[in-house]
Structure formats: C-alpha cells, structure tokens
Amino acid sequence: MDDASxxxxxxxxxxxxxxxxxxxxxxxxxxCPGGCGITVRKVEGxxxxxxxxxxxxxxxxGICILGLSGLQLLYGPTRVASPLKRxxxxxxxxxxxxxxxxxxxxxxxxxxxxxxxxxxxxLGAITGPDRGTVSGLLERFLLVYGSANFVRTPTMMDxxxxxxxxxxxxxxxxxxxxxxxxxxxxxxxxxxEGWGSPVRMFKANARLVENGADVFQIxxxxxxxxxKSKHWVPINPGTEADLALGLAHxxxxxxxxxxxxxxxxxxxxxxxxxxxxxxxxxxxxxxKTGVAPGKIEEMAVKFARAAKPLAICGRGKGSAPxxxxxxxxxxxxxxxxxxxxxxxGVLQMPPPDYIRWTEPVTDELAAEGLRKGRLDGxxxxxxxxxxxxxxxxxxxxxxxxxxxxxxxxxAGANPYYTFPGTQVVKKAFDNIPYIVSFSSYMxxxxxxxxIILPNHVNLERYEDVPVIAGLSKPVVGLSKPVVAPQLxxxxxxxxxxxxxxxMGGHIAGAFEWDDYQAxxxxxxxxxxxxxxxxxxxxxxxxxxxxxxxAFNTYSSKFEFNAGQxxxxxxxxxxxxxxxxxxxxxxxxxxxxxxxxxxYIGNPPFMTKIVADTVMKRKDGFIEINPxxxxxxxxxxxxxxxxxxxxxxxxxxxxxxxxIKPDIVAIPxxxxxxxxxxxxxxxxxxxxxxxxxxxxPASGHDAAWGIRAKLTTA
Amino acid sequence: MKQAQKEHTTKRYGMVIDLDKCTGCGxxxxxCMSENNVxxxxxxxxxxxxxxxxQVYKLTNGxxxxxxxxxYLPRPCQHCAGKHEGHSPCVSVCPAxxxxxxxxxxxxxxxxxxxxxxxxxxxxxxxxxxxxNWWDPVWPxxxxxxxxxxxxxxxxxxxxxxxxxFHRYQLARNKVYLEGRKDLDEDExxxxxxxxxxxxxxxxxxxxxxxxxxHRIAQPxxxxxxxxxNPHVFRLLERLGTNTKVYYMSERRWxxxxxxxxxxxxxxxxxxxxxxx
Numbered sequence: 001m002d003d004a005s006x007x008x009x010x011x012x013x014x015x016x017x018x019x020x021x022x023x024x025x026x027x028x029x030x031x032c033p034g035g036c037g038i039t040v041r042k043v044e045g046x047x048x049x050x051x052x053x054x055x056x057x058x059x060x061x062g063i064c065i066l067g068l069s070g071l072q073l074l075y076g077p078t079r080v081a082s083p084l085k086r087x088x089x090x091x092x093x094x095x096x097x098x099x100x101x102x103x104x105x106x107x108x109x110x111x112x113x114x115x116x117x118x119x120x121x122x123l124g125a126i127t128g129p130d131r132g133t134v135s136g137l138l139e140r141f142l143l144v145y146g147s148a149n150f151v152r153t154p155t156m157m158d159x160x161x162x163x164x165x166x167x168x169x170x171x172x173x174x175x176x177x178x179x180x181x182x183x184x185x186x187x188x189x190x191x192x193e194g195w196g197s198p199v200r201m202f203k204a205n206a207r208l209v210e211n212g213a214d215v216f217q218i219x220x221x222x223x224x225x226x227x228k229s230k231h232w233v234p235i236n237p238g239t240e241a242d243l244a245l246g247l248a249h250x251x252x253x254x255x256x257x258x259x260x261x262x263x264x265x266x267x268x269x270x271x272x273x274x275x276x277x278x279x280x281x282x283x284x285x286x287x288k289t290g291v292a293p294g295k296i297e298e299m300a301v302k303f304a305r306a307a308k309p310l311a312i313c314g315r316g317k318g319s320a321p322x323x324x325x326x327x328x329x330x331x332x333x334x335x336x337x338x339x340x341x342x343x344x345g346v347l348q349m350p351p352p353d354y355i356r357w358t359e360p361v362t363d364e365l366a367a368e369g370l371r372k373g374r375l376d377g378x379x380x381x382x383x384x385x386x387x388x389x390x391x392x393x394x395x396x397x398x399x400x401x402x403x404x405x406x407x408x409x410x411a412g413a414n415p416y417y418t419f420p421g422t423q424v425v426k427k428a429f430d431n432i433p434y435i436v437s438f439s440s441y442m443x444x445x446x447x448x449x450x451i452i453l454p455n456h457v458n459l460e461r462y463e464d465v466p467v468i469a470g471l472s473k474p475v476v477g478l479s480k481p482v483v484a485p486q487l488x489x490x491x492x493x494x495x496x497x498x499x500x501x502x503m504g505g506h507i508a509g510a511f512e513w514d515d516y517q518a519x520x521x522x523x524x525x526x527x528x529x530x531x532x533x534x535x536x537x538x539x540x541x542x543x544x545x546x547x548x549x550a551f552n553t554y555s556s557k558f559e560f561n562a563g564q565x566x567x568x569x570x571x572x573x574x575x576x577x578x579x580x581x582x583x584x585x586x587x588x589x590x591x592x593x594x595x596x597x598x599y600i601g602n603p604p605f606m607t608k609i610v611a612d613t614v615m616k617r618k619d620g621f622i623e624i625n626p627x628x629x630x631x632x633x634x635x636x637x638x639x640x641x642x643x644x645x646x647x648x649x650x651x652x653x654x655x656x657x658x659i660k661p662d663i664v665a666i667p668x669x670x671x672x673x674x675x676x677x678x679x680x681x682x683x684x685x686x687x688x689x690x691x692x693x694x695x696p697a698s699g700h701d702a703a704w705g706i707r708a709k710l711t712t713a
Numbered sequence: 714m715k716q717a718q719k720e721h722t723t724k725r726y727g728m729v730i731d732l733d734k735c736t737g738c739g740x741x742x743x744x745c746m747s748e749n750n751v752x753x754x755x756x757x758x759x760x761x762x763x764x765x766x767x768q769v770y771k772l773t774n775g776x777x778x779x780x781x782x783x784x785y786l787p788r789p790c791q792h793c794a795g796k797h798e799g800h801s802p803c804v805s806v807c808p809a810x811x812x813x814x815x816x817x818x819x820x821x822x823x824x825x826x827x828x829x830x831x832x833x834x835x836x837x838x839x840x841x842x843x844x845x846n847w848w849d850p851v852w853p854x855x856x857x858x859x860x861x862x863x864x865x866x867x868x869x870x871x872x873x874x875x876x877x878x879f880h881r882y883q884l885a886r887n888k889v890y891l892e893g894r895k896d897l898d899e900d901e902x903x904x905x906x907x908x909x910x911x912x913x914x915x916x917x918x919x920x921x922x923x924x925x926x927x928h929r930i931a932q933p934x935x936x937x938x939x940x941x942x943n944p945h946v947f948r949l950l951e952r953l954g955t956n957t958k959v960y961y962m963s964e965r966r967w968x969x970x971x972x973x974x975x976x977x978x979x980x981x982x983x984x985x986x987x988x989x990x
Contacts, residue, residue: 014868015852017750017860041861048861049747051908062911065743071859192736192912202911206734224737227783234779486855593738605743608757609765616758625778657773657781676853677755 020044026053026535028465028477029067030458031600033129033155034058034197035467035475036067037536040459040482047071047459047483052199057538058467058475059199066596067199069603073457074486076603077676078441080454082488090429090448100490103453108502110434111145114406120146120369124397124405124432126390127152128412128599131466133523136355137496137511138411144360144500144510146369149405151376152388153413153599154700156314157468159327162698164348165385166565167331168340169553175347175544176312177472178204182211182344183306185247185299187240187313187330188219192228193591194317196470214306216299218243218291219315221590221623221665222658233299234660237588238573238704239289240313244329245569246285247300249276251336256304258338261558265547266335268561275569290660308344309337315704316591319598319668320420323695323702324568335558341544348544349474352466355523360510375403376699383699385564391692391701394419397428404431410438410445411455411492414599417444417672420690420703423646438492443601447674455492460485462520463493464531474539478524478531491516568697577691578645578707585628587644587664587708589686595669602669604678613654614667620683621654623665624710629655632710642666642684644708646691649684664708725794725819725939726877727920727958728907729930729946730787732968734914735769737785742767744909745789747859748878750866752850764844766790766875767906774967784968787915789906790842790875791949791957792821794939802955803834803843811872819920819958820877828871835872839950840957843874877917878904899925920958931960947972 020043029036029050037056041049050070052063073079083103088094098106114122125142127135130152139150160174176196178184189195192205205228208215215229218240226232235243251257252273262269282293289296303309311333313326331346339345362370373380375396376389383389394415397404419425429435429448437449440457455461458479465477493516500511513519521528527537544550553559576586594610596602602610614621622642624634634640638653642664651666659665670683695702745751745767757763767789774782793801799814801821807813811827812834814820835843849869852860860866863880867873885902889895899918907917918925920933932942938956941947946962947969963969970980 014849015857015860015866017857017862017866019862043862046858048859049905051744052911059911061908062913063740063744063909064911065739068740068743068747068909071747072856075856075858077853077855192738199911202736202738203913205736206912206914209733222781222783224783224785228733228736232779593736604753605746606739608746608753608763609739609742609769610758611771612758612760617756627778657777658783660778678753 018044025480025482027459027480027482028535029070030463030465030479031066031070031073032194032198032598033467033469034199035465035469035477036063036197036199037477038063038067038070042482045483047074056536057473058197058471060203062199062203064198065593065606065609066600066603069605070459072603072605073441073600074459074483079457079487080440080442080446080452080489083454084452086450090450093447103451104495104498104502107436107451107453108499111407111499112503115145115365118365118368119406120365121149121372122406123147123409124149124375124393124407125151125409125411126413126415129468130388131352131468132464133355133520134411134463134493136357137493137519138409140357140360140510141496141500141507143370144362144366144507146362146366148370148372148374149393151390151393153415153418154321154388154390156318156320156322158321158386158388158700159314159324159698161387162324162385163327163331166328166562167335167559168348168551169559170348170550171351172348173351173468174470175349175472176310176470177344177347178310179207179472180344181213181308181310183214183303183309184208185216185303185309185311185333186218186225186229187244187311187326188315189225189312189318190223190316190591191215191225192593193223193225194593195314196318197467198593200471214302220588220660220663223590224592227658233291233295236288236290237586237663238576241323241326241329241573242280242285243289243291243296244311244326244333245276245280246282246289246296247303248329248332248336249280249285250282250297250300251304252276254301256301257336261335261338261340261547265551265558267553267555267557267559271566272332272560303333304337308339310334310339310345317597319591320704321700321702322704323574324698324700325571325573328565328568332560335560340558341547341550347472348550352474352476354476354527357523361506363506366506375405378699386699389699390415390419391694392699394425394428395692397431398424401431404428406432407434407436408432409436410449412599414439414443414445416448417674417685418597418599418687420687420701421646421692422685422688438495440489441600442674443599444672444674453495454487454489455495456481456485456489459483460489461491462517464520464524473542476527476531476537478535480535493519564697571696574693574695574702576703576706577693580707583644583707583709585662585664585708585710586705587642587666587689588705589668589690590665592667592669595667597669601672601675601679607678607682615670615683616652618682619652620666620670622651623654623656623659625659625661625663626655626657627661629653634710634712638712641711641713642689642708643711644689644706646706647688649689651684664710723817723921725920725958726917727792727819727927727960728789729916729927729960729962731914732784732786732961732963733965734912735785735787736912737769737771738911739769740909740911741787741906741915742769744905745875748861748905749864749876750860752852752866754848762847764846764873766844766873772968772971782965782967784963784965784971786961787906788840788842788949789877789959790821791840791955791959792819792877793955793957794819795956796938796954802837802839806833806837808833818882820879820882822879823872823874823876825865825867825871825873830870830872832872839953839955843872845872846870927960930962933960945969949973
C-alpha cells in the first residue's frame with residue numbers, strides 16, 4: 001500500500017505555502033462601481049484571501065466572484081510590470097521596458113508638442129467613472145491643458161441623471177430604495193446579474209423573496225433575474241418604453257395614480273395623459289410588445305395598487321446607456337405611483353461634493369482649446385443636457401482623421417474591447433496617432449496603445465470611491481493599499497501630477513500637491529480620519545427632499561412634459577441595424593455574473609466556472625429557442641456562422657427553452673484578444689457584431705441589439 | 714463536568730441552502746477555490762476534469778417557452794452519515810483510510826497523503842462531489858503567493874473534495890481553547906461559501922443544536938436519519954439512506970421533486986405506486 005502511494009504521488013512540484021502571523025486589512029473594492037467593503041486576510045505580508053467586510057453598509061459580508069478573484073489580478077500574469085513603449089506595430093505586443101522618468105518625459109514632451117502647435121483641444125481622455133479624485137485630476141489636467149474632451153464611459157447612470165435633470169430639474173444621481181419596495185417592475189434590469197451595486201442587489205433580492213414581493217422581470221430572455229422573479233414577462237426587445245407608457249395608459253385611465261403627487265407636485269400631466277391615452281392603448285401596446293393585454297392590465301393594476309411600487313430599467317448590468325425614451329417612460333411610472341423621493345422609491349441623490357479644489361488659472365492656449373468645445377457634442381445645442389457621449393466621440397474620431405484627437409489618454413476603461421462596434425473603434429484608434437494607457441493589465445486598449453504607464457492595482461493603492469451605483473444613502477469608500485506594490489507601477493494620480501509638473505507653467509501650477517497622497521488627504525479633509533480607519537463614510541441621516549422642496553424645474557414641480565421630455569417621448573423607438581428580409585433574427589447581448597465585461601476581464605477562477613453551454617474550449621455559444629433551431633435546422637452544439645450587418649463570427653448553438661423564438665442571445669465578456677491564456681481567444685466578443693444607434697434625444701448609443709442571421713455552411 | 718463537556722463536543726455540522734434565494738452567481742464556488750487552494754487550468758471547459766468542490770448545478774422544469782423555469786443548486790460534499798454514523802458511501806470503500814467520518818463533527822475528511830488515487834470513493838459517491846487530480850497543479854508565476862498555509866495544495870494522482878472548511882473548525886477550536894471557553898459560537902465556525910454568499914442563501918451550523926439556524930430551518934429528525942420535518946426542506950437522493958447533512962429548501966414543488974428520482978406519480982402521491990415506500 002505504501003509503495004502504491006509513493007508511486008502514484010510521484011509529483012514534481014508541491015508548493016508548501018509559508019505559514020506565519022495572520023492579519024486582516026479592510027479596503028474598498030474598485031473592480032466594479034459597486035463599492036463593496038473587502039477584508040483581506042494576510043499571512044506575513046502575503047494576501048491570501050479576499051472576503052466581504054461584515055457589517056459594511058453596502059455588502060455586509062457578501063462578495064461577488066470578481067471581488068473574490070482579486071488576488072488573481074494582483075499576483076496574476078495579466079499585469080503590466082513596468083512602463084512600456086511600443087516598438088512593433090500596434091497590437092503586435094512588442095514592447096520595450098522604459099523607466100518612469102523616460103515615460104513621464106516622453107508623454108509630457110508629446111503633450112507639449114501638440115499644445116505648442118495650437119492643438120490643445122486635440123487631447124482626449126476616456127475614463128471609467130468620473131466622480132473621484134483620480135478622474136478629477138485627469139479632468140483638471142485636460143482643463144488647464146486646454147481640452148474639453150474628457151469623456152467618461154457611458155452607463156445607465158447617464159440616462160438616470162438625464163431623466164432626473166429633465167423631470168426634477170436637479171443634477172443628481174439616482175438611488176433606488178429597493179429593499180423597501182413591495183413590488184418591482186424591472187424592464188430588463190439584471191437585479192442579480194450585476195445591475196447597480198451587485199452584492200447589495202443580491203441582498204435586496206433575497207429580501208424581496210423573503211417578503212414574497214411581486215417582481216415582474218420584463219425581458220425576452222429567461223435571465224437569472226427572470227428565473228428568480230415571481231413573474232417573467234417576455235417582451236419583444238426594444239419595446240420596453242411602449243410597455244411602460246401602455247401601463248401608464250391603464251393607470252391613468254383607471255384613475256389609479258397617486259392623485260396627491262400628480263395634482264400637487266407635478267406639472268404637465270394633462271399633456272402626458274393626452275399622449276398615453278391616444279397613442280398607447282392596450283391593443284396597440286400589446287401588438288408592439290408581444291405582451292398579452294390581460295398581462296399588461298394585471299401589471300398596471302398591481303403596480304398602482306402596491307404600497308411601495310418601484311419601476312427600474314437599464315438592461316442587464318446597465319453597462320450600456322440605453323434609450324432616453326425608455327428611461328423617461330419608466331420614471332413616469334414611478335411618478336404616477338408617487339414613488340419619487342419616498343421610501344421604497346427612486347431617490348435623487350446628491351453627487352459627491354467633497355472635491356473642492358481651487359479653480360485653476362489657465363493660459364490663453366488653454367482658453368483657445370476650450371473654446372473649440374467637445375468632439376462628441378455633449379452640452380451643445382443638439383444635446384444640451386448630455387454630459388459625455390463616448391459613442392459620438394469614437395464615431396467622430398473614426399470618421400475624420402483630421403478631427404480625431406492627436407493624443408488619447410485612457411484610464412479605468414477598455415473601450416477597444418467594451419465598446420460596441422469594434423470595427424469603428426479600431427478605425428478611431430487608427431486615426432489617433434498617440435495613445436497612452438494607464439492600465440494595470442494588458443487589456444485590449446493597452447495592447448493597442450503606444451505607451452503604457454501602469455497604475456497600481458486596487459489592492460496596492462489609495463483611492464476615494466464615491467459610490468454611484470443606485471444606493472439609497474450617500475457612500476464614499478476608501479481603497480487602501482493592502483500589500484506593497486508588487487511591480488514597477490505607479491499610482492495614476494502620481495503619474496498625472498508628475499506629467500503636469502514636467503510640463504511646467506500653468507499646468508504645473510494647477511497641481512500644487514507633492515503627490516497623490518497629499519492631494520487625497522487634503523481633498524477628503526474631515527472625512528479622511530474616518531475613511532482611513534474604517535474605509536467607509538456613509539451619510540446615514542440622508543433623506544431625499546420632500547416633494548415641495550425637491551424639484552428645481554421652471555414650475556418647481558415634477559415635469560411630465562418639459563420640452564426635451566416631450567421630444568423624447570414622442571420619438572420612435574431606436575431600431576436595430578439591419579433589414580428584416582435578409583436578417584431574419586435579432587441578436588441581443590446578455591450579461592451574467594460569471595462574465596466580467598467591464599474594463600476588467602475575467603480572472604481564471606471566473607472563467608473556470610463558466611458553463612460548458614456558454615463556452616467550450618475556444619468556442620462561444622449562442623442561445624436560441626428550439627422552435628427557431630428547428631426552423632433553421634440546427635442542432636445542439638452545432639457550429640454555425642452568425643452574421644450581422646457589421647460582422648460575423650463562428651459560434652456553436654445552445655438550444656435554450658428560455659428565450660423568445662427568433663432571438664439569438666450571446667453573452668458579453670468573452671472573445672478577448674488580450675489578457676492571458678486563461679481568457680484570450682475564448683468565445684466571441686459581441687461588440688464585434690454590434691453597432692451603435694444614436695438616440696435622437698440624448699445622443700447616447702441606444703442600441704439594444706442588432707438584426708442577425710445564421711448560416712450553417 | 715466531564716459528562717457535560719462530552720455532550721458539548723459532539724456536533725453534526727450541516728448546511729441548509731435556500732434555493733429560492735440562490736442566484737447561481739458562483740460566489741460560493743470561487744470563495745471555496747480561493748479558500749482551499751483549488752487550482753485551475755488554461756481550459757476548464759471539460760467539466761469532468763474541472764475541480765470544483767462546490768458545484769452549482771442548473772436545474773430546469775423541462776417546460777417549453779414561456780413556461781420554462783430555472784433553479785440553481787449548489788452542491789458541496791454532502792457529508793453523509795449513512796445508516797449508522799460513519800457508514801458514508803465513500804468512507805466504506807476507501808482501502809487506505811484516506812477518507813474518514815468524524816464522530817465529533819460529522820464531517821467526512823480527506824487525507825491527501827494517504828490517498829493513492831484508486832478512485833473507489835468517486836465511484837461510490839452518489840453526488841459527484843469528489844474530484845481526481847489528473848495533473849499536478851500549476852499556478853502561473855507569482856500567483857502561488859496567494860496560496861493559504863491552512864490547506865495543503867494537492868498533487869497529481871489523488872482525490873479531493875469539500876471539507877466543510879475543516880481548517881476553519883480547527884482554528885476556531887484553538888481560539889476557544891485559548892480563551893478558556895468550552896464551546897464554539899454559531900458564527901465562529903462558518904464555511905467560506907456560507908460567508909461569501911451575497912444572497913445569504915447558505916446557512917451553516919450544528920444540526921444537533923436547536924438554537925442554530927440550520928436546526929431551526931431543517932428541523933432534522935435525528936431519531937430517523939436526520940430526515941427534515943420542514944415540508945419545504947429536502948435532501949438529495951433522500952431514499953438512498955445516505956443521511957446527508959446538506960439540506961435544501963424551496964417553495965417550488967418541481968424543485969423539491971428534482972432532489973430525487975421518482976416513478977411517474979410517485980412524488981405527487983407517495984405510496985400509490987406499487988413497490989415504493
């Protein structure tokens with residue numbers, strides 16, 4: 001027996017992890033915008049496990065799989081180990097290691113050259129979220145440099161902010177008191193797919209289940225959210241706004257709306273009523289949406305009669321902005337129910353206001369650059385209340401090389417992979433002569449950059465994390481270094497400050513801090529002590545203003561029918577690209593917790609647990625209904641070609657009962673070309689098959705899918 | 714005194730998983746892999762050789778669109794007691810005493826250095842809870858830094874499985890001993906999956922202890938092989954007599970039915986079908 005044991009255990013290498021003193025350190029996870037508290041277990045300085053912080057107001061001990069896998073990002077092979085300068089063609093992966101001094105002087109020299117030629121407006125920056133000090137420093141840099149082209153990556157939050165601005169006249173972010181709602185109408189929001197702050201939403205969902213709350217999940221695919229809701233309402237994708245307005249028709253027609261709110265605190269109700277009464281009758285809405293009239297009425301009545309109903313939207317994780325009409329229509333439902341700024345409803349949340357830096361002094365070159373405005377047209381006469389339009393920025397850069405930025409800085413974003421219409425993004429990149437990536441990881445954007453100035457990963461750096469993810473209380477987290485920097489990386493805040501200082505003049509003058517740490521401590525001032533200890537600051541006393549105080553519109557009331565609202569509500573639904581004669585199917589992307597699809601790709605643990613009906617070896621799968629499969633004559637597992645007006649891909653078929661016939665669904669988060677061997681080259685990046693459709697009212701990309709066909713050849 | 718202490722040391726650790734709350738997100742699986750130094754390969758899409766001590770299965774009600782329903786079912790090792798305590802399917806077949814049943818905790822152990830990879834236990838386990846290391850584990854350069862010293866990394870040629878994070882029990886026992894206390898509190902020993910679950914779907918504790926949540930929810934009848942008395946609670950393949958310590962809960966009948974194999978009509982009307990008990 002002993003011999004057998006020795007024979008079978010003839011292992012070449014068995015790591016013996018070193019033992020030692022165990023400590024725990026708290027921080028805030030920044031791998032997604034959710035703002036969860038994390039507690040890292042360390043053994044003699046090594047981080048060995050990430051856990052959710054018990055008692056934390058966002059996630060109270062829970063943690064998602066991306067947060068759990070954070071150590072694979074920290075110690076993993078996808079990291080950029082030092083500043084790199086491209087030596088081969090873009091995307092070839094041929095790099096030369098350079099020192100930080102070289103990197104800073106090279107980038108600042110390039111920026112000085114562009115500026116001296118009077119082209120300061122030709123500096124662009126793309127970031128992830130735009131609320132903390134890091135994006136603040138970058139935005140400030142662009143301002144003193146002389147460019148208005150600071151663009152944040154759009155999400156559903158753009159539309160929520162837009163809606164609050166149009167209907168309530170406030171510059172606020174949206175909070176959702178979902179824990180206290182007793183009925184939720186979800187227009188495709190992935191309550192348990194990563195919408196908002198994921199762990200918080202899991203907990204809220206568990207509470208809805210415990211309370212037996214009615215949750216209506218309205219979407220064409222049986223997502224996990226649909227599967228766990230009390231009611232799954234399959235709908236023709238892209239007709240959610242029609243359904244919302246159809247529900248409004250019934251609620252108004254039956255007199256079930258909150259009379260007090262509408263009569264006392266709202267303005268323009270008659271015009272809105274007129275719109276829904278004439279154009280959104282149950283018959284018309286049923287025809288468009290594919291939802292039976294009886295179901296529409298049931299939802300409308302239950303919604304209106306619930307004590308604390310809440311309607312939410314933003315498809316899947318909410319990583320695409322979506323159409324303004326839909327967001328407005330859904331918000332109107334909340335208004336009709338009186339679920340605005342009250343317990344269980346939608347809350348207007350003040351944007352974080354702790355960044356109070358002095359107005360920088362700018363020079364004539366900067367003023368001239370700023371006068372040239374934004375490439376994306378946000379804030380222009382055409383799109384007066386949109387703030388950032390990345391789709392238009394990319395389209396403009398792709399369309400005309402002379403208008404494209406000459407230098408692009410990318411931080412906390414991976415547009416080369418995450419943005420729909422990969423072909424257009426590639427073209428835009430081709431037109432931009434100099435691209436600087438601050439990524440910690442060798443992602444697709446970094447791969448196609450000219451120089452990489454790698455940031456520390458979240459577990460190595462300080463950063464304030466204002467949480468803009470639908471929470472019902474204002475929360476600011478602090479990300480803290482849990483381990484010493486493992487590689488030759490620098491904090492992006494320090495890098496920006498050093499570039500500014502290297503450029504001298506007014507630009508240097510706007511960055512008087514010695515380093516990022518000094519900037520952060522000064523900025524957080526009275527919050528610093530609390531944050532540096534517990535890593536969390538929460539305004540527990542916050543309550544949204546009462547209806548007679550809340551609205552800052554012309555009428556000081558909730559506006560059902562302001563000019564832009566009217567325009568948006570009267571607009572047609574954004575249609576997917578492609579003609580229906582050739583492309584008989586509709587392709588929709590979907591989100592899943594096991595596939596990270598933001599600027600960070602799947603770490604190995606996450607890819608490991610992706611189902612073999614989603615990805616098998618290198619193949620990605622599409623989901624289709626058995627009826628559709630029968631019609632097309634395709635079988636489970638069969639290899640087919642999926643084509644759309646913008647691209648095609650080889651995929652395999654997964655026949656799934658939980659999807660509407662004639663729809664093809666494909667997950668976001670696969671088909672990476674960068675990162676490591678654990679992720680690259682597996683499945684299809686859906687963005688290569690998608691295009692963008694500009695929303696006429698907001699200018700955002702409102703596409704939710706595209707026409708498609710399958711061929712078996 | 715001695716008698717009282719003895720009573721206190723006998724535990725039957727177990728789990729209750731609320732399938733209506735479980736979202737299939739996978740946090741339990743990844744928390745487990747991270748806690749227990751479970752390796753990964755470049756391709757893990759062949760699920761037959763993919764090591765997942767905790768595995769989340771996807772169940773469907775078999776109905777067509779739009780009446781399809783999905784439920785997720787997390788499956789750790791079920792820590793079977795068998796008909797008599799210690800008569801677990803795997804323990805009874807192991808020729809190396811590499812897997813054993815603890816009468817102190819009710820936990821089925823796996824002792825890597827004794828295992829020589831015959832895989833009888835894998836054949837015996839009705840729950841596919843055991844995994845074989847077909848290869849030595851390889852971590853990419855630098856990543857072995859995150860390995861935990863609490864759990865030995867395994868090697869090629871042996872079997873591994875969920876231990877209910879037994880090392881956490883040991884650490885908690887040490888702490889209690891050092892503090893001069895007799896007994897563990899409920900929250901002092903929790904598995905990594907329980908702790909991580911963002912939906913709060915997993916409860917873990919001592920099934921013997923009427924104050925523990927697992928006992929209160931499952932209401933196990935310890936005189937009759939731990940059978941749950943809560944009508945919404947069931948165990949997997951209950952009628953095999955494996956006497957498992959992982960209980961599942963759902964309000965949905967089809968989900969409860971999926972926990973075992975039934976003859977047509979048997980689940981709806983037990984006793985009506987000839988030959989069934």
